[in-house]
Amino acid sequence: MTNDIEAPKEKFPGISIEKELKKSYLDYAMSVIIGRALPDVRDGLKPVHRRALFAMRELGVFYNRPYVKSARIVGDVIGKYHPHGDTAAYDTIVRMAQDFSMRYPLVDGQGNFGSLDGDSPAAMRYTEARMTRIDREIVDDLDKETVDFVPNYDNSLNEPAVMPSKIPNLLINGSSGIAVGMATNIPPHNLTEVINGLIEMIDDPNITVHQLISIISGPDFPTGGIICGRAGIREAYETGRGIITLRALTHIEKSKDGSRESIIITETPYQQNKALLVEKIAQLVKDKRISSISEIRDESDRQGTRVVLDLKRGEVAEIVVNQLYKMTPLQRSFGIIFLAIVNNKPEILNIKQILEYFILHRKVVIYRRTAFELRKAEEKAHLLEGLNIAINNLDEVVALIKGSKNPAEAKTGLISRFDLSEIQAQSILDMRLQRLTGLERDKIAEDYKNILQEIDHLRAILADEHKVMQIIKDEFTEIRDTYGDERRTQIIDAVDELLPEDLIAPEDMAVTVTHTGYIKRNPLSLYRSQRRGGKGIKGVNNIEEDFVSDLYVASTLDTFLFFTNYGKVFWRKVYQLPQAGRTARGKAIVNLLELAEGEKVAAILPVSSFDDDDKSKSIMMVTKFGRVKKTSLHEFKKPLRKGKRALTINDGDEIIAASILNGDDTVFLLSKKGMSIRFHESDVRIMGRMAAGVRGIRLRNDDIIVGALVITSDEDSILIVTENGYGKRTPVSEYRQQKRGGRGVFGIKQSERNGDVVGAQQVFDNDEVILIADSGKMIRMDLGNLRLIGRTTQGVKLINLEEGEKVVAMDTVAFVEEDDIIEEE
Structure with missing residues (x-):
């Protein structure tokens, strides 16, 4: 018989795993946030920085005392105040001693404390340290009960909860740290500017952030460099968050014989490893992504940074610098987060709040x-x-x-x-x-x-x-x-995002547009190399029902404005136009632009500059109902990929032409019924982009405009063509100048023989014109054989049409002459 002895049952209280994990995680998170990763808004120090400075003060290693071994300081820090590894304490001391990390170093180090190239510091047994002179402004009055003291980790000693700092260390030295679910990244600032801001705030407590920005112009990094733009600074100062763009400081030096250029990098962006930067540039050169650099040398020494990039002969240094900005850390973004501990809680602050809390602390x-x-x-x-x-x-x-x-x-x-x-x-x-x-x-x-x-x-x-x-x-x-000292970091006006044109060298191109709407570009040297004379060289193979109607000589960095019949304008750089063979038509313009259904290009204008200082240039737009509008050229300098409204169109109306005016031109309008008017451009005032324009000519109810020309000289002539194949060429002087808005005069007498007017072109003796019938028939005419006749005549027959055929379009033929190319170049 066995006696079973039952063990006494112990009762354990139930524990919710969810609640326990939540409580433990929150305790851990707050410990990291308050006790490790984030600085206090009052002295700008994290606990480890504060403990290191306090330990040095207790050891008496002031700026006017001899250096002591870093290991001695680290031993006191981790043994008395900071219960973590010696690496954490030593890394803190190292960073506070690096003049490329701290704008105003808090540790005076002797020995190897690392470098901009990412070299590791020597072991703490080899280096020595002491407090800097500015540290006394942080620890001064510590023995006058100015701050609270709290027990250390084992309650054997007391340490300050915060330093009675006289300097706004949070701003002048900045801070960075990653806590649990949050991070801070405060850039360093110039002490003189921050102190001036504090003094101004004392004098005027109601000062605004905008006013403070005029005093504290922006971050001031120990490594110098350039801040591009003030928008990111303003956003960070106002909201506590912002992104700024940092650039290295470079300049260009020429060789002794002046045949080559070198790019010299003297200041790098903050926290950028210089050795990795040089390595990145070298890799791009090796991969032939940057082909302009022949040699890279790092000539940096104790006097400062100097990286030399020698360029190949004939290369443009500015283009290479832009390529480096685009593809290397020579330009980088710096995200600002003004997050600090305020009353034992993390808060995102704006610049004014940071200064207010520091003044309150003082x-x-x-x-x-x-x-x-x-x-x-x-x-x-x-x-x-x-x-x-x-x-x-x-x-x-x-x-x-x-x-x-x-x-x-x-x-x-x-x-x-x-x-x-x-x-x-x-x-x-x-x-x-x-x-x-x-x-x-x-x-x-x-x-x-x-x-x-x-x-x-x-x-x-x-x-x-x-x-x-x-x-x-x-x-x-x-x-x-x-x-106080001078700023090291320059702040320049905002630069636009590096666009492809910043990476492209200027080159003259010949841009051709065909009658049916195909466009292409080719280097101008391609045409010159043909060595043709007379009428020039063939730029496009003759394709049935198509021919080159316009040719422009422009730089790769010039802009083409495409005006559509719906009143919109599109921008395309010349380098964005398709490059095709010399005899190819190119690409359809409708495939280059985001056009709506039924929308088509009415005019193409090449523009080399949208200079605000040149107020004489403007763009004249003409609609089929006879309205005209003149808008300053600089109104079109800011492009949008999807285009912008260039003219407010009334119901049923549409743009038929657009031209650039130079300040003293005359405008010629011709209607379908043969009425014409010529007036000076000054009769039309400058209007904004969204305006609908004013009346250019008073039309009959069933009449519309079919031709709009800009006349620059009375020595030119105007060719007018009608739908029945008749036309005439008349000197511009025959059309007297009038005021805009009238009914005008006869441009050509409309009759049953002539039919409606098809269009008009400004022509010269050596021009050729092509007439196109609705059946597809085309005729090419040399205008040298067409004599000049008066304004009131009906014209002569230009093309023989079959019964029922009508002329539907006319255009001049563009060609390149050798003399024209030489003159352009």
Whole structure:
């Protein structure tokens, strides 16, 4: 028989895993946020930085004392205050000693503390360190009860919860750290600018962020460089978050014979590894992604950074610099996050809030320091008051002490006889006999008088906030005058994003447009190499129903404006146009632009510059209902990929032409019914892009405009063609200049023989024109054989048409002559 003994059942309380994980994770997260990763808004220090500086202060390694081994400092930090590994403490000391990491280093290091090339610092047993001069402004008044002290990790010692810093360390040295679910990235700033901002805020507490930006112009990095644009700075200062673009500082040097150029890099973006930058450039050259660099040399030394990029002969340095900005860390973004600990909670702050919290911290420090000094002064005054009583009653005091059996009896006698406190009585008993001399007695009386004045002064400070603010302001001024320096980082106006044209060298191109709407480009040298004369060379193979109607000579960086019949304008750079063989038609324009259904290109205008200073140039647009509008050319300088509205179109109307005016041109309009008008461009005022324009000619109800020309000289002639194949060529001088808006005069007499007008072209003797019939028939005519006739004539037959055929279009033929090319170049 076995006796089964049951074990007593212990009851354990149930624990929710979800609640336990949540609580543990939140405790861990807050520990990282408050105790490790984020700086305090008041002194700008993380706990490890604060503990390192406090340990150095306790060791007495001030800026005017000898260096001590870094290992000694690290030992005190991790043994007394920071319960983490020695690597974390030493890395902190190293970074505070690097003048390329800290704008105002907090550790004066001796030995190898790393470099811009990413070299590791020497071990802590080989390096030495001490506090810098500016550190005294951080730890000053620490012994005057200005800040709270808290127990260290094992409750054996006390450490400051925050430093009574006089310098706005959070801004001037910045900070970066990644906590749990949040991060901070505060760039360094110039001390002079930040102090000026603080002083201005004291004078005007209602100062705005916008006003502060005019004082604190932006971050100031220890490695210099360039900040491109102020928009990111403004956004960060206003909201606490922003992105700025940093660039290296470069300049261009020429070789002694002037045949080659070299790009010299003297300052790199903040926190950029210089060796990796050089390696990246070398790799791009090796991969032939940058083919303009012949040699790379790093000539950096103790005097500063100097990386030399020698270019090949004939290469343009500015283009190569833009390529480097695009493909290397020579240009990089820096994300600003003003996140700091405020009242034991992480907060994102704007620039004004950071300054306000620091001024508030200084006020608390001044009040606590003044209260401490007042208490010490009152204690001293209390003692001096007792000594003064004793001196004034010296004989009686001496007799009382001599008549006492022991010190306790003497102390009691003094207290009862002169109404003294125990402390006063004890100080009289402890007083040395030499203080009974005449000079010493006078000195005690003078000290007592001075201490009373000091007490009054300290009490006045505590009672008047204006005096406190004046003290803070005076301290700021002294710090600025002592430690202030010039900016290292330049801030330039915003530059547009690096576009492909910034990476393309200028080259002259011949751009051809065919009658049916095909466009292409070719290097101008391709045409010149043919060495043809007379009418030029063939730029496109003759294709049925198509021919080259326009040819432009333009740089690869020039802009083409495409105006559509719906009143929109599109932008395309010449380098964006398709490059095709010399005899190919190219690519259809409709495939280059995002056109709506039924939308077509009405005019193409090449523009080399949208210079705001040249106000004389404008664009004239003409609609089929006879409205005209003139808009300054610089209104079209900002492109949009999907185009912009160039003219407000009324119902049923559409643009038929657009031309560039040079300030003293005349405009010629021709209607389907043969009416024409010629007026000076000054009759049309400059209007904005969205305007609908004004009346150019008064038309009959069934009439529309079919031709719009810009006349630059009275020596030109105008060819007018009608649908029945008739036309005439008339000197411009035959069309008198009128005011816009009238009915005009006959351009050609419309009759049953002529039919409606098809169009008009400004032509010269050596031009050729092509007439196109609705059946597809085309005729090419040399205008040298077409004589000039008067304005009121009906014209002559230009093309023989079959019954029912009509001319539907006309255009001139473009060609390149050798003389024209030479003149363009």
